[in-house]
Amino acid sequence: xxxxxxxxxxxxxxxxxxxxxxxxxxxxxxxxxxxxxxxxxxxxxxxxxxxxxxxxxxxxxxxxxxxxxxxxxxxxxxxxxxxxxxxxxxxxxxxxxxxxxxxxxxxxxxxxxxxxxxxxxxxxxxxxxxxxxxxxxxxxxxxxxxxxxxxxxxxxxxxxxxxxxxxxxxxxxxxxxxxxxxxxxxxxxxx
Numbered sequence: 561x562x563x564x565x566x567x568x569x570x571x572x573x574x575x576x577x578x579x580x581x582x583x584x585x586x587x588x589x590x591x592x593x594x595x596x597x598x599x600x601x602x603x604x605x606x607x608x609x610x611x612x613x614x615x616x617x618x619x620x621x622x623x624x625x626x627x628x629x630x631x632x633x634x635x636x637x638x639x640x641x642x643x644x645x646x647x648x649x650x651x652x653x654x655x656x657x658x659x660x661x662x663x664x665x666x667x668x669x670x671x672x673x674x675x676x677x678x679x680x681x682x683x684x685x686x687x688x689x690x691x692x693x694x695x696x697x698x699x700x701x702x703x704x705x706x707x708x709x710x711x712x713x714x715x716x717x718x719x720x721x722x723x724x725x726x727x728x729x730x731x732x733x734x735x736x737x738x739x740x741x742x743x744x745x746x747x748x749x750x751x
Contacts, residue, residue: 561602623681646714
């Protein structure tokens with residue numbers, strides 16, 4: 561996972577993988593079939609680890625604080641200092657998803673899972689946090705913002721830039737909804 565995450569799929573050779581794993585080429589093929597299948601399994605492992613941590617943050621304490629912790633963890637994990645690897649899922653989406661349907665499917669699944677975790681947390685939130693907004697719409701906004709933060713972190717920007725982005729993003733939970741958005745589609749009075 562670390563080799564693919566650091567180098568990307570295209571720049572990672574089978575030799576890089578066998579050296580990192582301490583196995584022979586034949587063992588890699590016997591265990592995983594090919595480099596692409598190993599890549600998909602590494603992507604799944606990364607996603608599972610990220611999702612597990614995200615769930616833990618969102619289930620501990622108030623939803624708004626859990627959401628803040630998810631964003632802060634991304635800043636911590638992706639900020640410069642560790643080689644500016646960015647996010648493995650985001651890097652994969654940018655580099656491979658357009659030409660690799662199997663990889664694109666995995667990336668979409670990850671994003672839906674993240675959105676669902678945010679939505680579940682927001683559904684538990686106090687109405688004052690939602691300010692008349694739909695949990696699903698807020699979850700989509702947070703997922704999109706988190707992905708943008710991950711892309712930005714790949715450029716090795718200063719930590720204060722990333723933290724400012726987090727603060728502005730989370731301010732959506734403090735601001736009232738735009739006028740008229742309190743009425744949901746299909747509700748009486750929503751023409």
